[in-house]
Amino acid sequence: MAAWFKIPLWQRVVAALLLGVLTGWLWGPGAASIKIVGDVFVAFIKMLVVPLIFFSLVAGVASIGDLRKLGSVGWRALLLFVVTGQIAVWLGLLLGTVVQPGVGVDTSMIEMGAVPQPNETTWRDMLLGMVPQSPVQVMADVNVLPLIVFSMLIGIGILMAKGEGEPVLKIFDSGSIVMQKVTMVVMELTPFGVFALMAWVAGTLGLGALAALGKLVFLNYLGCLLIIGVMYSAMIKFIARLPVVDFFRGIIDAIAVSYSTASSNATLPVTLRCAERNLGISNSVASFVISLGATINMNGTAMYLGLATLFGAQIFGVDLSWGDYVLISILGTLGAVGAAGIPGAGLIMMALVFGAVGVPLETIAFVAGVDRIMDMMRTTTNVSGDAAVATTVASLTNEIDRAEMISADDV
Numbered sequence: 001m002a003a004w005f006k007i008p009l010w011q012r013v014v015a016a017l018l019l020g021v022l023t024g025w026l027w028g029p030g031a032a033s034i035k036i037v038g039d040v041f042v043a044f045i046k047m048l049v050v051p052l053i054f055f056s057l058v059a060g061v062a063s064i065g066d067l068r069k070l071g072s073v074g075w076r077a078l079l080l081f082v083v084t085g086q087i088a089v090w091l092g093l094l095l096g097t098v099v100q101p102g103v104g105v106d107t108s109m110i111e112m113g114a115v116p117q118p119n120e121t122t123w124r125d126m127l128l129g130m131v132p133q134s135p136v137q138v139m140a141d142v143n144v145l146p147l148i149v150f151s152m153l154i155g156i157g158i159l160m161a162k163g164e165g166e167p168v169l170k171i172f173d174s175g176s177i178v179m180q181k182v183t184m185v186v187m188e189l190t191p192f193g194v195f196a197l198m199a200w201v202a203g204t205l206g207l208g209a210l211a212a213l214g215k216l217v218f219l220n221y222l223g224c225l226l227i228i229g230v231m232y233s234a235m236i237k238f239i240a241r242l243p244v245v246d247f248f249r250g251i252i253d254a255i256a257v258s259y260s261t262a263s264s265n266a267t268l269p270v271t272l273r274c275a276e277r278n279l280g281i282s283n284s285v286a287s288f289v290i291s292l293g294a295t296i297n298m299n300g301t302a303m304y305l306g307l308a309t310l311f312g313a314q315i316f317g318v319d320l321s322w323g324d325y326v327l328i329s330i331l332g333t334l335g336a337v338g339a340a341g342i343p344g345a346g347l348i349m350m351a352l353v354f355g356a357v358g359v360p361l362e363t364i365a366f367v368a369g370v371d372r373i374m375d376m377m378r379t380t381t382n383v384s385g386d387a388a389v390a391t392t393v394a395s396l397t398n399e400i401d402r403a404e405m406i407s408a409d410d411v
Ligand code: ASP
Pocket: 262, 263, 264, 265, 298, 300, 301, 339, 340, 341, 342, 343, 344, 345, 346, 347, 375, 378, 379, 382
């Protein structure tokens, strides 16, 4: 038992991931019977999301000290979210144009999945949805965006109340520490959850569909790896001016959890913990940038939306003009912002982009069978992006403890 805890958590998690794939591969579809272990793990981390954001963000905003600083963190984060999102969609469009994954696909080999209902939300609904009309309802629904708005307002209120806000601030400060400890306990379940989820995916993967859609899956992985390996690495090295290897070592738990759960939301507590504990990012910047990023910063999803639209256009022989490319790039970024941090959210958002440029929605049914395997990589890209932006913003605003990042050897 003691020997188990002596092994650093990230090593146990990586080993579980590899063992899970092996087990699923040997066991086959029967591996689905242990998925429940993964579901229990995901349910436990989901339990953390609301109290963790609430306590940590209120304490974080209040500890920033003045509103100007909050603004300087906020605009930098938003700018990075938008720029990286745009680069990501254009990368997807480039890969789709050069490699042409949809040309010559044998569609009879593919088992059709369900076509999800297009999302009919307008920008008016989205705007209204950000207002935490009933804070309790927002928490009960685990609605992250309005929860962030509510937590920030409470934090600002504490700042404005000065001395009289002190007792409330104390509650949030201590609550945020308590939540970090609870996260630590739940994190001990990670190796088991990751093992079970990986065994399930590897055991139940439709190999026929994978062969037919191989090029698309390959390009999805290539695009995501380019975003992580080139764009994020460059951001850490040249803008944040920090060691790239230490950055990735610090977020390895978040990488493993995002890959196996395919959910940015469920990974949020882990990403936060990595950012604060392993990367040395201050609680205020980490909680603000990462909570916000988990819902709106999805570069893997943005890249995929660009790529998948071209794929659909190629299968069905739809001609796209330059104007369509620009439209895809705008809608792809918006779709990524609007996608919830849950498994399969990108699949639903495809309807938004496809409809605008005349690509048949049946494309969604074609790719549905292998979406999970692509979703896992997209989510890892999304989550790594949140950590990369948080690290860069923290470095630019002096909210990072460089020594801690470099010496974090007990991750
Ligand atoms: N599952 C992804 C996420 O949670 C979203 C997507 O489907 O692309 O980040």
